[in-house]
Amino acid sequence: MAFLTDLRRAPRLVTIVAVAAVALGITYGYDISNIAGALLFLETDLGLGNAELGGLATAVVIGQIAGALCGGPISNAIGRRRTMFVIAGGYIVFSVISGFAPGYLSLLVARLLLGVSIGIALAVVPVFIAESSPTNVRGGLLVAYQVTTVIGIVVGYLVCWALALIESWRLMLGIAALPAAVVFILLLRARETPHWLMLKGREAEAADALRALEPDRDIDHEVGLIRTELEAESGHLVDMFRGHLLKATMFVIGLGFFIQITGINATIYYAPSIFESMGFTGYGSLLGLPAVVQSFALIAVIVSMFIVDRLGRRPVLLTGIGIMIVSTLVLVLVFSFGGEAGSTSWGTVAGVVGIIAFTMGYTFGFGSLVWVYAGETFPAKYRALGASLMLTSDLVANAIVAQFFPGLLDLIGGAGVFIVFGVLSLLAFLFVFRFAPETKGRDLTEISAYWANGAKWSSPQR
Numbered sequence: 001m002a003f004l005t006d007l008r009r010a011p012r013l014v015t016i017v018a019v020a021a022v023a024l025g026i027t028y029g030y031d032i033s034n035i036a037g038a039l040l041f042l043e044t045d046l047g048l049g050n051a052e053l054g055g056l057a058t059a060v061v062i063g064q065i066a067g068a069l070c071g072g073p074i075s076n077a078i079g080r081r082r083t084m085f086v087i088a089g090g091y092i093v094f095s096v097i098s099g100f101a102p103g104y105l106s107l108l109v110a111r112l113l114l115g116v117s118i119g120i121a122l123a124v125v126p127v128f129i130a131e132s133s134p135t136n137v138r139g140g141l142l143v144a145y146q147v148t149t150v151i152g153i154v155v156g157y158l159v160c161w162a163l164a165l166i167e168s169w170r171l172m173l174g175i176a177a178l179p180a181a182v183v184f185i186l187l188l189r190a191r192e193t194p195h196w197l198m199l200k201g202r203e204a205e206a207a208d209a210l211r212a213l214e215p216d217r218d219i220d221h222e223v224g225l226i227r228t229e230l231e232a233e234s235g236h237l238v239d240m241f242r243g244h245l246l247k248a249t250m251f252v253i254g255l256g257f258f259i260q261i262t263g264i265n266a267t268i269y270y271a272p273s274i275f276e277s278m279g280f281t282g283y284g285s286l287l288g289l290p291a292v293v294q295s296f297a298l299i300a301v302i303v304s305m306f307i308v309d310r311l312g313r314r315p316v317l318l319t320g321i322g323i324m325i326v327s328t329l330v331l332v333l334v335f336s337f338g339g340e341a342g343s344t345s346w347g348t349v350a351g352v353v354g355i356i357a358f359t360m361g362y363t364f365g366f367g368s369l370v371w372v373y374a375g376e377t378f379p380a381k382y383r384a385l386g387a388s389l390m391l392t393s394d395l396v397a398n399a400i401v402a403q404f405f406p407g408l409l410d411l412i413g414g415a416g417v418f419i420v421f422g423v424l425s426l427l428a429f430l431f432v433f434r435f436a437p438e439t440k441g442r443d444l445t446e447i448s449a450y451w452a453n454g455a456k457w458s459s460p461q462r
Helices: 002-009 012-046 050-078 080-100 104-131 135-163 169-174 177-187 194-199 203-213 219-231 237-241 245-261 271-277 283-307 313-336 345-364 366-376 380-435 444-452
Strands: none
Touching (some): 012 050, 050 080, 135 366, 194 203, 194 219, 219 380, 237 245, 245 366, 245 444, 283 345, 313 380, 366 380
């Protein structure tokens, strides 16, 4: 509860940032899960084959990769706040177009462009939150974005379940515009981040922005720290792959890749197929069970939000990955004995529990901390570029899983698939244990100095 107490004491501007993050998270989460429901009806309504259905599922991911690549440069050029307007506008326009698409090609293009908007958001939103948040609530607010993403996923499944009664895939896709409209309105009252203002040499405005965020801090000292940090860096992308930034770059690229290659989105995009392979049938099971799974995941990420600024980043992340490893072992056993899990009562229960545990482990660790490390790792001149690299790596792995999971499930079965995910989760655990820094209680300038000091802290943790 300390996080809520600190948030209530924070200035009003921080509350606006928090609510905007909530609304964008819901939009992002809804767009992850709504395609699962829409695909159940698109095949018949538009006469689509398996390849075309797969194309619709992966089009958003391909767009996200493009958006993540350009998100950092765009936000550095026009500002974090203006880029957030672009993101919200893109969500609104392309969600509505998806709902009114007359055929496959127009829907594919709309989904692709919606993906671009999502990709920009994935790169820029954590930077916007990190640069607009006081130190004592920064981690919690970054995790709050994942909390609302999971809420959006749950809402997506439930809305699809309800709309399945009228088989309206158009409403399933178009409703995503509503929370994005809320973000657009909220941004009218937000202001640019102090780090971007300093990046553009607007020190007086940056000081005012810092004062609005943390009025009790020594503003002149904070401005001086940011100025020193900016003067020490060139801001060129090539510099992220040499010198002291190379370790930070390799860390975020590796972390981003492991976050998705371990298989979480396979359990979201293709949740109906997974539960069908366990012997479940009917819309109530195929769309209702994924909603139940994500409801448990929501509990896990809320717990993470409340403890990440107290317990620390590393313990939360390693615990979550550990739960993923154990749950993959359960799922391997479920699929190995008796074929379909639904063929026996123990298999049904163990299969559902395994999926729930896998998803809870992900949202508690990877799902929560991705936004924290994306927003915290790099100095101001590289922060948006670094977030772009991390999320691009994340999305490349996402595209690999989205494209190949159905064929892999047919080829090697559920047991084989979760053996693969279990091994990858173990590798991810070892990677995080070796390379992830503990950034709890550290200012953004301190975290930048950590990498400049050869991935070593120059001062004790506060």
